[in-house]
Amino acid sequence: MPGLVRRPLVIWLLAALAVPVLLTAVLIPARAGTTEDDLRERTTAALKARGIETGSVDFDGRNARVSVPSGVDPAVVRDIVSGVDGVRSVELVNGQAAGATPTPAPTSSSTPAQSDVPAFEVGRTDRSIRVQAPVRSQAVKDAIAAEVEQVLGEGREYDDRTTIDAANGLAEASTVSALLRALAIGGGDASVRYDGETVTLSGQVPDQATKATIGRAAATAVPGAVIADELTLPAPPKSAVSEPCRTFPSRLAQFSRQYPINFLSGTSIVNDASKPAVLKAAAVLKSCTTVRVEVAGHTDDLGSPATSLPLSERRAAALKAELVRLGVGADRILAHGYGEAFPIASNATGAGRVANRRAEIRVVQGN
Numbered sequence: 001m002p003g004l005v006r007r008p009l010v011i012w013l014l015a016a017l018a019v020p021v022l023l024t025a026v027l028i029p030a031r032a033g034t035t036e037d038d039l040r041e042r043t044t045a046a047l048k049a050r051g052i053e054t055g056s057v058d059f060d061g062r063n064a065r066v067s068v069p070s071g072v073d074p075a076v077v078r079d080i081v082s083g084v085d086g087v088r089s090v091e092l093v094n095g096q097a098a099g100a101t102p103t104p105a106p107t108s109s110s111t112p113a114q115s116d117v118p119a120f121e122v123g124r125t126d127r128s129i130r131v132q133a134p135v136r137s138q139a140v141k142d143a144i145a146a147e148v149e150q151v152l153g154e155g156r157e158y159d160d161r162t163t164i165d166a167a168n169g170l171a172e173a174s175t176v177s178a179l180l181r182a183l184a185i186g187g188g189d190a191s192v193r194y195d196g197e198t199v200t201l202s203g204q205v206p207d208q209a210t211k212a213t214i215g216r217a218a219a220t221a222v223p224g225a226v227i228a229d230e231l232t233l234p235a236p237p238k239s240a241v242s243e244p245c246r247t248f249p250s251r252l253a254q255f256s257r258q259y260p261i262n263f264l265s266g267t268s269i270v271n272d273a274s275k276p277a278v279l280k281a282a283a284v285l286k287s288c289t290t291v292r293v294e295v296a297g298h299t300d301d302l303g304s305p306a307t308s309l310p311l312s313e314r315r316a317a318a319l320k321a322e323l324v325r326l327g328v329g330a331d332r333i334l335a336h337g338y339g340e341a342f343p344i345a346s347n348a349t350g351a352g353r354v355a356n357r358r359a360e361i362r363v364v365q366g367n
Contacts (some may be wrong), residue, residue: 051137123191132161134169143173282326313337
């Protein structure tokens with residue numbers, strides 16, 4: 001009897017262990033099939049979003065096997081598929097006709113070569129943003145249009161010159177998206193043009209920061225290309241001339257006619273009658289601090305030419321020194337002596353000789 005009791009217990013124990021095993025065997029394939037279908041759908045959608053149509057996306061569990069269409073960079077496909085959540089590994093094969101034996105595709109993840117980027121142009125005017133480029137699919141064309149829509153702003157239209165070239169067009173909108181954002185800043189004409197060898201930046205930008213941003217975006221769009229930066233900045237506005245400076249030349253000329261500065265005979269000492277004129281001269285010069293002037297010293301003809309020239313130079317230097325003492329900047333004043341070469345009155349009379357023993361102040365040309 002004891003043996004009869006124990007045998008059914010063993011049978012029930014074995015049955016309890018077998019049920020989970022059988023359930024696992026049934027459920028795992030079902031779940032795996034569901035996971036593979038989900039990964040296949042999400043991977044295909046990710047590729048289409050980047051403008052890539054592929055005829056074959058297969059999964060063994062979480063391991064992807066993807067056919068690379070002709071003309072599409074395998075590195076781009078690998079990056080897209082690897083970025084799909086849940087994908088463990090990626091095997092790429094060249095896209096071929098149905099029934100052909102696939103050949104493993106290159107798996108390099110290096111940056112596409114410069115020659116893989118077709119010629120294109122992105123530009124702006126006050127009225128439009130322009131994109132002229134071949135693209136590989138309608139999806140890429142639509143993505144570029146969406147990028148433009150974000151940066152157009154009021155008063156601008158999209159000048160769409162994109163064409164679809166499945167073999168040689170831009171593989172994705174990101175090639176030009178950074179350029180669109182950079183070029184949207186500012187007004188007037190500016191463009192980035194790539195001819196297959198050189199990226200040429202031309203037009204006007206509002207500031208140095210925008211110029212640098214466009215340069216970086218161009219270098220990113222076409223890695224390794226020569227960048228010809230012909231962008232220009234606005235000319236700095238001319239500072240407005242103050243009223244005292246605008247009228248300075250005429251006021252100085254009028255002062256010289258009304259207030260002569262004369263010297264004692266044979267000396268560089270201003271005579272008493274002229275001392276008020278020196279004070280007035282300093283006031284006129286300080287009314288506009290940006291204009292340079294010349295102090296010109298002169299003599300009568302009582303001395304010899306050999307002594308007249310040094311005397312005239314001392315007179316010019318003496319007047320400059322006094323003007324500096326009164327607050328006029330020394331770097332604004334040139335002092336020259338001209339001897340007896342330029343009389344303004346006859347040296348035959350005493351009054352004429354007094355008039356010729358003078359110093360004159362005049363604006364230096366080229367201010």
